[in-house]
Amino acid sequence: MKIYDNENSIKKNFGKYTIKYKRFDKQLPALFKDHDGNAGYDLFARLDAPIYLNPGEVAFIPLNVATEIPINAVGLVFQRSSTFRKWGIRLTNGVGVIDSSYRGDNDEWGAEFKNETNRQVVINNGDKICQALFLPLLPVELIEVDHLGNQDRGGFGTTFDNANEIR
Numbered sequence: 001m002k003i004y005d006n007e008n009s010i011k012k013n014f015g016k017y018t019i020k021y022k023r024f025d026k027q028l029p030a031l032f033k034d035h036d037g038n039a040g041y042d043l044f045a046r047l048d049a050p051i052y053l054n055p056g057e058v059a060f061i062p063l064n065v066a067t068e069i070p071i072n073a074v075g076l077v078f079q080r081s082s083t084f085r086k087w088g089i090r091l092t093n094g095v096g097v098i099d100s101s102y103r104g105d106n107d108e109w110g111a112e113f114k115n116e117t118n119r120q121v122v123i124n125n126g127d128k129i130c131q132a133l134f135l136p137l138l139p140v141e142l143i144e145v146d147h148l149g150n151q152d153r154g155g156f157g158t159t160f161d162n163a164n165e166i167r
Contacts, residue, residue, distance in 0.1 A: 019134065020068040024108055028126050030065035040078065040131030043109065047125040053115035058092060061123060063109040063130060069100040076133045077111055083129050088117035091130075098132075 023030040024046055031041040045051075046064035053059055069075050077096030084090060092112045111130050115121050123129065153159070160166070 017070050017073065017134070019070070022066045022105065024062070024064050024066070025125075028064050030063075031067075031132060032128075040080075040133050042080070042128050043077065043111075043130040043132055045123050045125060045127045045129055046108075047123065050125070051123040053089065053113070053121050053123065055115055055118050055120070058112055058114045059123070060110055060112045061129065063111060065109050066103070066105065066107045067098070067109070068103045069098060069134065071100045072139070073100060073134055073136050074098065075109075076135060077109065077130050078133065079111075080129065080131050084116070087121045087123065087127075087129075088115060088119075089113040089121060089123070089129075090116050096130075 021031055028044050028046060029042070031043070033041045043063040043065065046062045051059050051061065063077070067075060075098030077091075077098065079091045090113065092114050096109075096111055098109060109132075113123075113129070
């Protein structure tokens, strides 16, 4: 079974990748970027009705987009920097990874959020809650060895702790 068709799903033009995408609700934007200087593409909640999240509750929120990411790339879903300030919710997995094999017509991106406040919060259809980045992946060949041949650094957090230590 052939999952990828590089000739049809990937075109390189002037150093850019072409990524096909599908919107589920044509009234909402998908992968919106209002300025070339922005790193991420905004993603919006696609809801039939508002979601009311009580303190500590978790909800899955569809993001109104499916994609054909090139096989040598990944889509990453991040919480927007203002999402917690506005709603008090956090992505439950920190960062969502969208594999290039997740490319079917009904493979809608989604994000799971937890209400971290002590009050009920409401997420409405069209709320801008996430952002996506697309990154290339290195072609990797893994080779198991018994020794790496490098000096040990000393473990987690062993470089320095404060800017004053640079001096």
